[in-house]
Amino acid sequence: MSLRLKFNLILVVMGIFGLLVAGLIAYDLQIKHAREEVLETAAILMESTLAVRDYTVDEVRPLISAGSGDFVVQTVPAYAASKYVHNLQQKRPNYSYKEAALNPTNPLNRATDWEVDIIDHFRTHDIPEMVGERETPIGKTLYLSRPIRITNPSCLVCHSTPAAAPAGLLDRYGNSNGFGWQLNEVIGAQIVTVPQSVALQRAHHEFYLFMGALLGVFLVVGFALNLLLHRFVIAPVIKMAEHADKVSTGTLDLPELTVHGKDEIASLGRSFNRMQRSLGSAVNMLNDTLE
Ligand code: HEC
Structure with missing residues (x-):
């Protein structure tokens, strides 16, 4: 899921x-x-x-x-x-x-x-x-x-x-x-x-109006949260996963991920860049010793 x-x-x-x-x-x-x-x-x-x-x-x-x-x-x-x-x-x-x-x-x-x-x-x-x-x-x-x-x-x-x-x-x-x-x-x-009947009708009308407004607020908040989730979590994670896929299959000379901000996803990106660098130098060292 x-x-x-x-x-x-x-x-x-x-x-x-x-x-x-x-x-x-x-x-x-x-x-x-x-x-x-x-x-x-x-x-x-x-x-x-x-x-x-x-x-x-x-x-x-x-x-x-x-x-x-x-x-x-x-x-x-x-x-x-x-x-x-x-x-x-x-x-x-x-x-x-x-x-x-x-x-x-x-x-x-x-x-x-x-x-x-x-x-x-x-x-x-x-x-x-x-x-x-x-x-x-x-x-x-x-x-x-x-x-x-x-x-x-x-x-x-x-x-x-x-x-x-x-x-x-x-x-x-x-x-x-x-x-x-x-x-x-x-x-x-x-x-x-x-x-x-008049008072009850008005009460029902006000109730539907209130529920409609509440539903509207809920939909707007849901939509905004989805946008934020996509922008700050899903899109960067997809990018990192694709990058990690390539690194894991041996493409080590990829440019590093561009990382903005200081949130948890950014720090994951930085860690990942560091890991890619260490992996690169480890592989280079291994190649040097093998030659
Ligand atoms: C001068 C005579 C008179 C006096 C004194 C009087 N009433 Fe009546 N009352 C009537 C009449 C005539 C009616 C009918 C009125 C109508 O056509 O609606 C009536 C009607 C009523 C009714 C409505 C039910 C019905 O019988 O049609 C109530 C209740 C009532 N009176 C209570 C009282 C009370 C309590 C008092 C004392 C504070 C009082 N009355 C004093 C003449 C009187």
């Missing part, structure tokens, strides 16, 4: 190993990064709905309730949050927010099967939030959810019994849903759903 082949085999094996390790680490990091980015988006959406809820309770309700004694749906935080997200969805249809409840005032907020599982989990486990992934028709999505626990007795004005609720609420939503909630009960969950 030639020196060049051995060298290139080792280079290729090391290259494949290096690319594999770098690829695995880079892929893992990119996917982790994409997931964190999606989770951050979900958290921002969640926080902004909470901000809308607070705004409604702190700013809108006192203003409107002061004027009209009756029920005004625009003062309901859940309504404000769902309207806000509805408007947002005009531009970002794949992002969603839902205040899913087991027994909702608005039937649109009724929890679907997977949402019921989340609410049940919150009802039996005291945890602040849950994060998970789901396969949907629009691709992989990530959901972030937090429990809705009734901690404020004022919520029960509209959610305990139809008798306690404002007449306007009954007119609009009827008297069969959204009642019977208890203080400190987890009645539902806020669920934000964010698509992962």
